[in-house]
Amino acid sequence: MNLEILGIMVLWTFLFGYVIVASVDFGAGFFNAYSLYAGKQHILTNIIQRYLSPVWEVTNVFLVFFFVGIVGFFPKTAFYYGTILLVPVSIAILLLAIRGSYYAFETYGSRGHKGYSFMYGLSGLFLPASLSIVLTISEGGFVFIENGKPVLDYWALFTSPLTWSIVVLSIAAVLYISAVFLTWYAHKAKDKDAAELMRKYALTWSLPLIITASGIIVELRAHNPEHFANLLNLWWMFVLSFLLFIGTVWLIWKRKHYGRAFGLLAGQFALAFFAYGISHYPYLLYPHLTIYDSFTNEAMAISLIVAFIAGLGLLIPSLYLLLRLFLFNKDYVTGKSDPY
């Protein structure tokens, strides 16, 4: 395996990590705001707060990690994506900023402030949309080169059905992932009502998820035939992913093994995410940028990988400690030990 592939694998894995933890986070914010609106706040808020509080900052770091990493391994992405993404990514930053800070203001400052919760919930719904634009752009067809500089064709982007399908998919995925996770978490917390409610949401969002996901594969056939052909070569990964999806829904339907259901869900998304990533190979931005012509020099690549391994040596035990203390700690989850 060459360094380019290793580099993109590492980054793609981190992006996957971000997709999962951020989905739980975005979705939780939305469900929290929705429960306020629907008068079901007493059921959900405690569970959501207890999960989010110790991890909200960590979630954000996953994203920082990804974009610093991609500029490090593939400096040319800074030139291409940096130039064209000014507006969509600035909007995403804005939303992230509102989310992050208002979460802290709400949780540590004035508990139960409705305005904050709504902002938090709404921004969580817009964020996946603004971030998933990048995925659409990477498919090609929206960027042309003018005087040696890339320019983004906003009109083509916003009128493309592919854009909107990916937006809808990302929102459905966020809500589905989050609902499944929170079902499990609420169940662990022995909070029956919350688990039931989240179970309902999980089942509700499973259908739109799978419909949009399949729809996108069809749309790619028209938009980017080369990519579509690559996708077909990996059909078995998608089939496997679909089977895992069925497994998750079945377990949740039967109210059994919520933990295992979340595991299947992680597998389902991992398979689909990596199949999508592999089929995109070798392009970072179709057809302008491949992972080969944008890769950093060898000295930097090796030092980044060394730093990465050393960093993981520190991170994995710390993350494990975090999970043990909060996610898998009975007393904490059930609220027996309260902060402050």
Next chain:
Amino acid sequence: MFNGDSLFYSRLLTELTLSFHIIYATIGVGVPLMIMIAQWVGIRKNDEHYILLARRWTRGFVITVAVGVVTGTAIGLQLSLLWPNFMELAGNVIALPLFMETFAFFFEAIFLGIYLYTWDRFKDQRKHLMLLIPVAAGAAFSAVFITIVNAFMNAPQGFDIVNGELVNINPLIAMFNPAMPTKVAHVVASAFMTSAFVLASIAGFRLLKGSDHIYHKKALYLTMKIGLIFSIATAVIGDFSGKYLADYQPEKLAAAEWHFETSGDAPLVLFGKLDNGEVKYAIEIPKALSILAYSDPSAEVIGLDQFKEDEIPPLYIHYLFDIMVSIGVWMTLLSLVFWLGSKRSWALIQTKWFRWLIVLGGPLSILAIEMGWWLAEVGRQPWVLRGLMKTSDAATSSNHVDTMLILFAGLYIILAIGSVVVLSRMFRNNPVERELEERHAEKGGVVR
């Protein structure tokens, strides 16, 4: 096609984001150390006041961290969004410290989460102290790594340019560039100093506002003492920075000092005003610039005459330099007087007006941080990578920077108001007297 508007707005937006971010970032770097020290003193002296001090600081700290994290994410992305050409080039050489910074940040984020939510889970306070070490270390190291990136922009090295291509890249040599030691040390020391004075100004404010609790007095004494130590360290390192500039970036030093002609026995120009190329109303200290630059009163210091017209930084950085240094000296003296005064129980330091000076010290220190960064950044204009890439060649070609500037300005106003309101409400609604009573009541002890 050259887009002058994009360049202007990109510079403005970067300056705005960074100026806003460093307020929270400086607190984010310094306060964990203060919390750690308070917790440690509390354990060693078995004094509950210090433990409570650590707790209350942490609670406020969370709010500043949140704003620091989101504005830090903003500047991290804006580097690529506003300066794509720069990042493409620099990414080849300097990605390593950038990457390491996120690790330090990751580390801090994890342990801060753990620290915050395990207040009462560990009976042993020493265990809790152990959690603070990675928080403080992560905070300091993220400052170290990101400052290394900035140092590289001032003194790029660790690569060769052959036919316009970067070759022989060595990331470690790029990291350990000549600007790095003084820059990193100055940033870290001044962050500790500023955080100490900010916390001191809070304690001073409570004392002024009528609370006469021993808790605030302990807080004030502790923070002023730490502030004194780090303000002296900052000044000493500042002197080293001057020597670095004389050797490696003489145009920055010359512009900051209005040193136009290369000469020996160079005087240091304090304050004053520049009027059509004439320096007026300035205080000149003979030979001081030569001493600052080379520790030798007669050493020759390179002046602006040695540089091309279009490679000289704006001369207004002199004002920034003066304000930064004046505040630094002032804060050192103030904390020294306070420390001596508390040792020898002078009545002076108990007076109202002296306490007002302490209250003023926090905002002043933050102002000095801003001035210092503006000096450092504007002082390397017109370069983004000194001697290598001009700022005007690095900016984005996108036409939407002005709109983004307005958006972000709005965001920062909201964040500033939000954080101030939340912080002040948090502490006003829960004064320390009440919290102490509650804690005693919980433990069944005697209410003070």
